[in-house]
Amino acid sequence: xxxxxxxxxxxxxWKNTFAEMERMRREIDLLTDTLFSGPxxxxxxxxxxxxxxxxxxxxxxxxxxxxxxxxxxxIDLQVKARNLGISGxxxxxxxxxxxxxxxxEREAGKFAxxxxxxxxxxxxxxxxxxxxxxxxLTIPKSEAAKPKQITIKTx
Amino acid sequence: MAESKELQVKEKQxxxxxxxxxxxxxxxxxxxxxxxxxxxxxxxADMPGVAANDVxxxxxxxxxxxxxxxxxxxxxxxxxxxxEFEIGKYYRQFSLSELIKQDKIEANLQxxxxxxVLPKAEKAMPRKIAVKAA
Numbered sequence: 001x002x003x004x005x006x007x008x009x010x011x012x013x014w015k016n017t018f019a020e021m022e023r024m025r026r027e028i029d030l031l032t033d034t035l036f037s038g039p040x041x042x043x044x045x046x047x048x049x050x051x052x053x054x055x056x057x058x059x060x061x062x063x064x065x066x067x068x069x070x071x072x073x074x075i076d077l078q079v080k081a082r083n084l085g086i087s088g089x090x091x092x093x094x095x096x097x098x099x100x101x102x103x104x105e106r107e108a109g110k111f112a113x114x115x116x117x118x119x120x121x122x123x124x125x126x127x128x129x130x131x132x133x134x135x136x137l138t139i140p141k142s143e144a145a146k147p148k149q150i151t152i153k154t155x
Numbered sequence: 156m157a158e159s160k161e162l163q164v165k166e167k168q169x170x171x172x173x174x175x176x177x178x179x180x181x182x183x184x185x186x187x188x189x190x191x192x193x194x195x196x197x198x199x200a201d202m203p204g205v206a207a208n209d210v211x212x213x214x215x216x217x218x219x220x221x222x223x224x225x226x227x228x229x230x231x232x233x234x235x236x237x238x239e240f241e242i243g244k245y246y247r248q249f250s251l252s253e254l255i256k257q258d259k260i261e262a263n264l265q266x267x268x269x270x271x272v273l274p275k276a277e278k279a280m281p282r283k284i285a286v287k288a289a
Contacts, residue, residue, distance in 0.1 A: 043238045049162040051240040055233035062233060066203035066240060068267035090162060098192055105186035106201055109162035118236060133203035133267020134228065 049111040050086065050135075058147060061117055061139040068133035069106075075135060079123045084139070087112035119145035164239075170246050181243030185223070185269075189249075196253065196273040202245045203267035204228065210269060212262055219249045221269065 045051065050065040063084070067075065070090055078085040092108040120142040127138040170182040185200040198219075202210070205223035213220040223245035254276035261272040 043240055045164055045166060045239055047164055049164045051164050053238055053240060054236040055229055056236050057230065057233050061236065062229070064228065066267070068201040068203040070266060092188070095190055095197070096192075099190040099197075100192075102189040102191060104188050106188045106199060107162060107165070107186075109160045111162040130266070132206055132264075133201070136228070 048113045049109075050113065052086075052113075052115060054115075054117075056118075056141075059141060061119075061121065061137075061141065063115070063135075063137040063139065065135045066133060067130070067135050070130070070133065070135075072128075072130040075130070077126075077128055077137070079121070079126060082117045082119070082121060083114050084117065084137070085112070085114045086135075121145070167240060167243075169243075181241055182246045183241075183243050184247050185221070185245040187247065193275075195275060196251070196255070198249075198269075198271040198273070200245070200247070200269040200271070201267065202264070202269055204242065205245065205264065205267060205269075207264040210262070210264055212260070212271060214251075214255065214257060214260065214273075217251045219251055219273075221245065221247050221249075221271075223269070 043051070043053075050067055053064045055062045055064075065086065067088075067090070069092070070088065074091075075086065075088040078087075087110075089110045090108050092106060117139065122140040122142045125140045129136055165186070168184040170184055185202050187201075188199040190197055200221060200223075202223040204225040206226070209224040209226070211220075211222040213222075225242055225244060227242060229242075251273070256274045256276045259274045263270045
């Protein structure tokens with residue numbers, strides 16, 4: 001019997017079989033967690049900087065990014081059709097020669113990212129502002145992309 | 156620093172022990188830079204979305220606690236299209252090994268970065284204890 005033979009093999013005893021089953025169970029749990037995590041779903045990282053949150057309502061798309069320490073004029077925004085480009089460089093200024101660092105977790109560097117919006121936008125009316133290190137963009141949807149209410153006529 | 160590298164996304168680190176927080180919501184660990192000169196210790200913390208009056212800095216028994224509250228910035232009738240980061244409070248504690256002049260602490264929040272200057276206290280004078288022979 002195959003099963004019998006398997007258990008006879010050294011290193012393939014009961015203990016290891018259970019460990020293997022435990023490992024599989026954990027993997028399945030992980031998979032189901034990512035697939036059905038309910039309303040509190042974890043954010044999906046694209047791996048691109050900056051991380052963006054996009055929301056919409058009837059009239060606008062809203063894009064937000066956390067860019068602490070950056071000034072409005074250090075960020076370059078460009079729109080082409082439905083694509084929005086965000087680029088810039090985060091600089092961390094030198095604190096002098098005689099300082100001794102204990103921790104350095106904040107990072108500096110260049111970034112560039114292009115994101116495509118799901119619908120047509122009105123590029124001339126985009127509003128961008130920077131408050132407390134958070135970039136907020138309000139992007140009006142073009143008239144064609146806005147949902148239209150259709151009235152049903154009664155004959 | 157002249158060299159400039161490409162910035163990578165760092166996932167926001169959630170505070171591991173949430174047992175102490177009474178209010179619901181996510182709590183993150185802010186990224187910090189800490190450096191020291193002869194006279195002071197400076198701490199820089201990234202707290203995007205935190206307004207100046209929503210930061211609490213507490214120093215007692217050599218434990219420095221930073222808290223930053225974030226007011227939700229999304230409108231009520233907005234629905235998510237893409238979510239790449241979460242919004243939450245910031246919380247971090249440090250234990251200071253050096254004596255700090257508590258009344259001279261300076262805190263400044265600009266563009267979502269907290270800058271905290273902790274001036275060191277003059278070191279306690281070393282005392283010499285004479286041992287008397289009986």
